[in-house]
Amino acid sequence: MDWIIKAEGLSKFIARERILQNIHLEIREGEFVALIGPSGSGKSSLLYLLGLLDEPSGGTLWLEGERINFADKTSLARLRRDKIGFVFQFHYLIPELTVLENVMLPLLHKGENFSTAKSKAQSLLHTLGLSGKENRPIYELSGGEMQRVSIARALSYNPKILLCDEPTGNLDSKNTLKVMELLAEINKEGTTILLVTHDLSLTRFAHRVIEILDGQIVKEYVPT
């Protein structure tokens, strides 16, 4: 087994409306997968299911060989904390905290002591080109910088899987390129990435593209 995520017959209905149906999917460890499709096709819903944020109406999900029990909310939260990182279109940074404190937060939550969390967060911000901005409040950053901070926060606790939901949706082309190059670099270091996007030009960074339409996977291909 070299897959890290495996979904079998995954489906999601909300008020009898079909959102996802019969999704079969395998993502290998270290893979960079782009999930594309038009608005409302079910991309984000699938990401929320794979990220253990939402409960499927049917089907089975495995994460690193472990079958997920969606009824056990405590275990789901622990799995998210230990294995999954999220980057969204909106940065969701905490405005009451500085750049550094935002990145330190997952580390402190995982039980790191304050000084270790601080040095790890500083080193990560340095790697992501945010040196010198550690003590800045969030509102002083540009959109691209905010997104890089949110990536730093997601990476701070070394997740095995990084789930990105339109991470460049709010960025200009220059910042989009920077963020995508950063994700590619993170992937090269071994983190599995699932990128949800409707921007086809970004699929060139992925190893594999999965196209979804009306809640079903309609095509899979390797980008050229």
Add this chain to the structure above:
Amino acid sequence: MQAIFFLTLALVRKRKKQTLVALFGVAIGFTAFVVMSSLMFGFQKYFIQQVIDLEPHLMIKPKEELDEKRIIKVIDPQALVKVLGAKPKEKDRILGWRDLVKKLESYPEVIGVTYQLQAKGVIKYGAKEKPVSLIGIEPAREAKASSIEKFLTLKRLDTLSRNPEALILGAIIARDLGIKEIGKKVLLTFPNGATKLMKVEDFFNSGITNIDNTRIYLPLKTLQSLLDRPNEVNLLALRIRDVNRAEELARKIGKEIRYEVESWQRAYLNFLKIFKVQNIITYMIVFAIILVSSFGIFNIIYMMVVDKRKEIAILLAMGYQPREIVLIFLFCGIVLWILGSILGIILAYLLESYLAQVEIGVEGLIRSKGFMLDRSVRNYLLGLLFTLIFTIGASFYPSYKASRLNPVEIFRSY
């Protein structure tokens, strides 16, 4: 846990104005609790302490049984009879009181026993007259079995032993009659019509209006002789080691003797009941103040939760457990409580210090130059406890709501 504290402090720190309003609310609620409790218990403790010091802990007196049964028996036991104007069965005296005193003194719980003859009378000084309670005492014994000397202005209790015409006058009687110094002669009129010119040798000032307004102490033998009741007493007064066990001991002694045994609690039952009602009313007012002030905390936490929906969603996505979300916002409430309590402790202390210095002439149930305060740590600890309970109550609902947020719904909405 450190991540939770870290977030809590950041959330509170960045809301200075709201935090100030909420913590002032806690401080005012706390201060109201401490100061009101201090005033209320101060007054009550003072009153009870004076009563315990001054009054017998247990009183033994003749039973006031009326002669109804005998009258009914004479007429017809089966008849429906309403007896009007039945007379007391027994004379107002304690028979064999010397033996009884010895017996009572043998109880290990009893510190001392004294005997008195009490009667009603009228005091006259110049043109002024006043109805009074006359209490015939034996000074040496009284000094052992009560704290009467503590309340004498000139500590001249022993003059009652030396001078059969001496008396000690309640402070309010003296004031009403216009007697300001000792040595004045007053005329006492007794229930049997006898009169006697007596000399004021001291003043008795307990601070309890009802007592200082009615009591006159005089030598037992003088009163017995003027009432033509030689060697008679109608009250035995006991002082016991544990005042809280007075009622229990009263029941025990009551089973062994044929006279009525009354504890100080029973004698002052009406006052103690009033104090209970007073406590309930005061606590209702204080709790209403704390409740209103805790709305400040509810408001700030609720607004925080509404404002922080996005951040709560990302925390849940990052693996925070719902109970950890509850703790973040609950701790926000507790931080406000800690800050509010510190301010409240300072305010309450300052206000108590100010009230302790204020001079006002109070004359009601008690007489005092200022407020009676009970400045005990207990009031502060109870204040902290109650404001904490209200704070947790006010913080819990919004905190719980925060933990129930669905992150997916929030992510979809942005």
